[in-house]
Amino acid sequence: MKKGTLVINVLFIVASVFLFIETFKFPYFKGPVGPAGMPRLLIFILVALNLISIWQNRSLKDDKPVKIESPWRIIAGTALILLYLALFNSLGYFVVTPLFLIAMMFLMQVRRPVMVISVAVIFTLVVYFFFYKELMLPLPLGLLG
Amino acid sequence: MELLQNLLQGLEITFTWQGILAVAAGVFIGILFGLTPGLDATSGVALMLPFTYPMPATIALLFLGGLYCAASYAGSITAICLGVPGTPAAAATALDGYPLMKKGRAGEALFVSLYSSVIGGLISTVFLVLLMGPLVKMALSFGPAEYFSLALFGLTVIASLVGRQFIKGFIVAVLGLLISTVGMDAYTSYPRFTFGIPELFEGISFVPAMVGLFAVSEALVNLEKLGAGRVVSAVANRIPGWKEIKKLHGIILINSFIGSFLGALPGVGAATACWVSYNQAQRMSKHPEKFGTGILEGVAAPESSNNATVSTALAPLLALGVPGSATAAVLLGALIMHGLQPGPELFKKAPDVVYALLASLFVANIIMGILGYFGIRLWTSFLKLPIGVLTALIFGFAFLGAFGVRYTLIDVIIMLAFGFLGYILRKFEFPLPPLVLALVLGFMVEDNFRRALMISNNGALIFVTKPLSLVFLILAILSLFAPYIQTQWAIRKARREGKTVEEALEEVSRMFSD
Structure with a gap:
């Protein structure tokens, strides 16, 4: 079973x-x-x-029971995602997004600060200049508004 | 002649700077998706789909077509360099590709995989073009009964192709159909299963659902498992001698045909084709024992075949509106998002879009050859990127894409809900392709079912008195029982060969892990 x-x-x-x-x-x-x-x-x-x-x-063996390998990381990741959603409008996309990315990479054990920060900053800048300015995607500005 | 003229017009659209740029960007991004283990053509097209929203429909399709094509190839780079397939479609490639790498012949293996993929892709595109006319003619005679039975057939095939867990395939397919009934009913305008949430009145939007199911669920799996750091040595191309390549041409041709054929069947995708071709090449070989030790034939066979499924998988999608694979199902979402309903009408309403897409697939394969060859150092260096960075970026793009559909957070929440649903289903080994196919076909199934019964004079008999509808229904019933028969076959064969039943069942499910 x-x-x-x-x-x-x-x-x-x-x-x-x-x-x-x-x-x-x-x-x-x-x-x-x-x-x-x-x-x-x-x-x-x-x-x-x-x-x-x-x-x-009934007749199957439970040889590989499903288990979550690192439950705390899934819980922490989920909490991070919910926090991101909760602060999305109030703090604004361009504030929460780099923080979210940095936290997510940290959670996933990327321990190279230069890489982590540059990925977060470059992603946010690309979204700002290409999607927000060029394609006029109405992302919430929050604090920056 | 008309066909040629239409194709030339399609080429004209492709050869504008926007067209070429779209195809090249699609190929570039497609290669990145293909080589990342866990991400493939389906999640790539799903994740990039929202970003095509501001583009004109033609450019968007050129971009996504290039992405589909290249992602189906690039899994082999990972299979050869790391021994882990970058996509399920490259699983067979790893068997000989990785041993070749260990022998120091990675450069040759990479070149052969690219060369076979390009030829497979080109041949498949020729088949797609030839298939279009007859399929559209057939589709013109379809009424609601035929469409209902066809959609049902497409669904049962994809649900039954999940190996021994087929009951799970059917469960998720029905779940997908049920989810597709959420929203306003077409005849009474009653909002079904919306629980008072006005944003759900229009139904669950495809795009966030697909991004969630394929991309976010993968990110969550990564989050849980944290792939180990990868070590990749720099690899350069090395072109094998012309003599050696010439010896491969037979294998590449045969398997391009096999792949094209399998691709056009509903439900059968690249992941199945690569195994069929690998086994076929081994059986036809003069030295079958060398397969698996690192020979170029073992790379050429699956690679020509898996890319040959790409173009022909678009045939049932474009002509009948019934996608032939999970990736094609996501592309159906793309077409609908751009206001195009695939099927015979599409050829009347927007022939320029269709023929531009067909013509661009030739170009995409060529560009894939060029980028694949000259970019090899870049691609292999990409393999060194930590999984954490990739996962964070998947989340970043998924949030942005889902928000961009209607500029509301509700789509982001739908995306996350589907992400967690996909994650749970994956954990319990439920396949996802039947779910997404059911989501996009749900409306077609219900609407045609009801319409057929409304115009019918003798109730449900309409589905069996129309000959084509009857054929599709019989095929649907056959595919319902196919997995059971197949499993029994495998068990019997295993007993003959003295293998255990467990081994045989493993083999069956491996073939259909798409």
Whole structure:
């Protein structure tokens, strides 16, 4: 029994039930297939496939259990991404982006300060001159505005 | 004659400075994506897609076409220099390429891989041009029933081509179809599964979804695993003697044909073609035992074949609107983003765009030859870049690209959601190509299903009374059972050869790890 796959299968089935209930809010439609028709059909197939998968799973060996190799780095990376999103508008793109890039490279153990800083600065400058000035991409200026 | 005239017009567009610049930039960036392990043509096209938004449609396609082409080649540079394929399409190349490198013959291997790729690409483009006419003619007779069955066929093929985990392929395909129903219903305007978020009314936008699925999920995998530092010695080109190259021409030609054929089939991509060709070359060889020890044939066969899938994979996409591979599915997203709906209508509405793309593929292969040859020092030095720098840059481009689609953070959030979804699916060994294909085909499946039933006089029978629709449905059902049959075959063969069942299953899933 592969435990990881089982968890995913169960999650799929739970989500399917939730979505199926949601389809009862869809309006009536005078015609062969209404707005709920295709989603319901798909949900049925999805549940069936996951049940088959669970059935097949019985006889499988869990030889390579799924595990996250360095969970703290994924958590730290996720936190960094959320922080970036949260500060995107208030601090402005051109302030948060180089900081994000530097932090991300640091997190991934790039220990060459010259390289880290030049990558972050060059990327930000290219975005500023090419995408912001030339292509007029309306990036939030935040503090710099 | 008309075809030739159209192609010449296409060449005219390609040979403007913007055209050449777009193709060359595409090839340049494509090589960088191809040689980075974990990134390939699909993630390259997805990540660069938002940046083509401000470009005119033709220039954007020239750029992305060049990228697709070059990324399918460049995986071999990594396969030869590091022994790790830069893309799944170059997995077979590593078998002989890396031993050649260890023998000090990396320069020759690199040249042969480039040479075979260019020839494979050119031959495939010729096939693409020849296929276009008949396919478009066929597509003109299609009604909703045919389109529904065809889309279903395309989906079942790609979902079944994931080796022994095929049930997982089908699960993600259905998931993709379900996600594609999010947003306003075409007939009642009811916002389905939007949970009160107005930005979702138009549906999940393709571009952030694709960037998330392919690029961000890869960045997250990198973040978790941190690839070890790589040591690459500088390599220079060395052209093998003409005699040696001449001996390879037979292999290159045969495998260019094989690759072109496989590429045109829906669902079969470069990653499968490279193994088919490698095995074929070994079987036809006078000295099969030398394969795997470092011989140039072992590089020429997969490399001519994997690049030959590129152009012909565009045939079903352009003529029928049904992409033949994951990369073609992302390109479908590109076409839609630029307001072009592929299919026979496209040839009437925007023939200049289509023929410019076809003509530019010839040019892209030539430019790939030139850049691949003269840039070799640059490419191998790029392999030394730490994985952390690459990952940070992937995030940087992904954020920028997703924001650039509609200038809102909601697209960035959608991108990240798909990034984490892709990461989790990868961790649990669910394949991603069926998901992306389902996302782009979802509307086509549902819309044609409903329309066919509306015009039908005898209900669902319309799908089996129309002959072409019936053919596609039969093919779809066959491909549903193909993986099961294939697995049984492999097990039986393994028993005969005295291998364990596990080994045989490994082999099956290796062939289809696209």
